[in-house]
Amino acid sequence: MAQMNMLQAINQALVIAMEQDETALVFGEDVGHFGGVFRATSGLQEAFGKDRCFNTPLTEQGILGFANGLASNGFTPIAEIQFADYIFPAFDQIVNESAKFRYRSGNEFNVGGLTIRTPYGGGIAGGHYHSQSPEAYFTQTPGIKVVIPRDPYQAKGLLLASIRDDNPVLFMEPKRLYRASVGEVPEGDYTIELGKAEVVQTGSDITLLGWGAQMEIIQKAADMAKEQGISCEVVDLRTLSPWDVPTVAESVKKTGRLLVSHEAPLTGGFAGEIAARIQQECFLYLESPIARVCGMDTPYPLIHEKEYMADEYKIFEAIVASVNF
Numbered sequence: 612m613a614q615m616n617m618l619q620a621i622n623q624a625l626v627i628a629m630e631q632d633e634t635a636l637v638f639g640e641d642v643g644h645f646g647g648v649f650r651a652t653s654g655l656q657e658a659f660g661k662d663r664c665f666n667t668p669l670t671e672q673g674i675l676g677f678a679n680g681l682a683s684n685g686f687t688p689i690a691e692i693q694f695a696d697y698i699f700p701a702f703d704q705i706v707n708e709s710a711k712f713r714y715r716s717g718n719e720f721n722v723g724g725l726t727i728r729t730p731y732g733g734g735i736a737g738g739h740y741h742s743q744s745p746e747a748y749f750t751q752t753p754g755i756k757v758v759i760p761r762d763p764y765q766a767k768g769l770l771l772a773s774i775r776d777d778n779p780v781l782f783m784e785p786k787r788l789y790r791a792s793v794g795e796v797p798e799g800d801y802t803i804e805l806g807k808a809e810v811v812q813t814g815s816d817i818t819l820l821g822w823g824a825q826m827e828i829i830q831k832a833a834d835m836a837k838e839q840g841i842s843c844e845v846v847d848l849r850t851l852s853p854w855d856v857p858t859v860a861e862s863v864k865k866t867g868r869l870l871v872s873h874e875a876p877l878t879g880g881f882a883g884e885i886a887a888r889i890q891q892e893c894f895l896y897l898e899s900p901i902a903r904v905c906g907m908d909t910p911y912p913l914i915h916e917k918e919y920m921a922d923e924y925k926i927f928e929a930i931v932a933s934v935n936f
Contacts (some may be wrong), residue, residue, distance in 0.1 A: 613793045617788050620719035620763035620796050621651050621728075624770040625689065627800050629659050632687050634724075635774070637811060639674060639691030648693055649730060649789055671697055671863070675704035682722035682779070683712065695731035696743045699778030709779045710754030723777040728770075730786035731759075732824050733906075733920060734875050737786075738913040744875035744906070749781050750852040750884065756780045756805060757852040760909045761826040761891060763794045769849065776805060785824035792827075810862065814844035816934055817868035819887065822848045825872050825921065832926035841934055842923060849882055859885070860892040867898035868933045872921050877905040899936035902929045 628749070629635045637655055639647070643666045653666040662680035666709030667674050671692055678688040692698045699703070705727070713721040732741035749757050758773050758780055760766035766784065773780035811826070812833060821829045826847050844862050848854055863869045869889055871882035886901040905923045912919050 612838065613798050613874035614793060615763055615796050616790050616791060617763045617784070618649060618651050619762070620767040621657075622653060622768060622782065622800070623796075623872045624767045625652065625655060628687070628689070628771060628774045629655065629663060631800075634685060635663070635687040635689060637689045637691070638667050638677075638680065640669055640693045641666055641692050647691060648764075650727075651784075651789075652691070660694060671699075671701040672704055672905070675701040678725055678727070679687045679712065679722050683720055685724070687724040687728045687774065689728060692727060694741050695729045695745055695936040696740050698729055698745065700914065702748070705749065705755065705781070706752045707786065710752045712754075714754060720841045721777075722779055725779040726770075727779070727781045729781070730789070731783045731784055731917060732787055733784045733911060734824065736913065736916060739910045742911040743761050744873065745850055746783055746882040747875055747879060750881055752852075754778070754903050755852070756850065756887045757783065758805060758850050759783045759785065759823040760849070761785070761823055761847050762788070762792050765803060765847075765849065767796055768801050769805070771800065772802035772805050775802065779895060780805070783823070788827070801803060806850045806855060808849055808858040809847045810844065810858070811847050812843065812845040814842040814866065816842045816866055816871060817823075817930055818844045818846060818847045818859070818862040818866045819846060819930070820869065820871045821873060822851065825874060828921065828923050829872055829926060831923035832930060835923060835927045836930045839931070841930060843930065854885070856892065860889060861917040863889055863893045863936070864896045867896055868927055869897075870902040870904060870926065872904040872926055874906050875919060876908045877903060878908050880905050899933045902933050904929045906921050
């Protein structure tokens with residue numbers, strides 16, 4: 612075990628993947644000798660050469676088109692989109708090509724070796740073009756998995772699992788935690804199963820569900836609630852598509868209440884899908900309406916970032932309201 616931050620854990624996962632798979636290639640804007648804007652790919656070009664870690668032109672659609680071509684020919688492309696906010700020019704390539712490649716060919720061909728890495732989320736004073744959380748756009752697309760880690764240990768294990776999965780995976784990294792989140796991480800090779808939520812803390816009064824950087828905020832709210840005698844069960848979804856309905860439903864049947872929190876806007880956010888499905892699965896067990904504590908239905912504001920974010924105080928207030936309903 613070693614102490615490392617999330618960037619170091621991601622970098623170590625990439626090194627392991629490239630050492631074990633000679634077809635693994637890392638590419639994107641500035642990922643070569645520069646190591647990417649956040650330095651997540653530092654040292655890869657020196658270690659594996661310019662043929663396996665290289666810069667691309669500034670064209671997200673081209674990055675993903677190139678990645679699809681590589682994956683369809685048996686390579687293991689690990690493509691980086693520098694910010695999730697800039698993934699939209701590649702949206703067509705991802706949802707109409709990457710996700711449908713296997714289906715449209717009748718399983719004759721696939722791009723299952725593709726992994727797309729991208730930093731997402733706010734909390735860094737990045738303004739409206741460097742703070743968005745667009746995960747929900749991709750969860751409606753059959754054929755692609757969506758994975759989001761909450762800490763360095765999860766990041767390394769989930770990224771290695773994503774790279775080795777036989778489906779294309781969108782791996783979204785909470786940029787606010789890149790250097791802020793530090794923890795014990797095995798230096799060797801390990802994976803964490805995709806599609807499985809994790810019960811981070813057991814409780815009896817309410818289930819708190821989230822993913823990524825929001826898990827730290829949720830835990831703070833749970834600690835505040837504990838001081839008021841409220842027992843919170845905390846669940847990290849980890850994989851949004853496909854998401855682990857049984858684990859979440861089992862928790863809600865025990866606690867009778869559910870609160871979902873994410874950074875993305877409320878309307879159309881993935882919390883709405885969770886609420887609808889859990890209402891269907893757990894209707895007779897619910898003691899109060901399912902609560903959603905999310906971002907606002909506005910562009911992500913720079914000067915009002917603190918007001919926009921779903922912080923621990925907003926979550927705590929929603930916990931109390933749910934328990935006292």
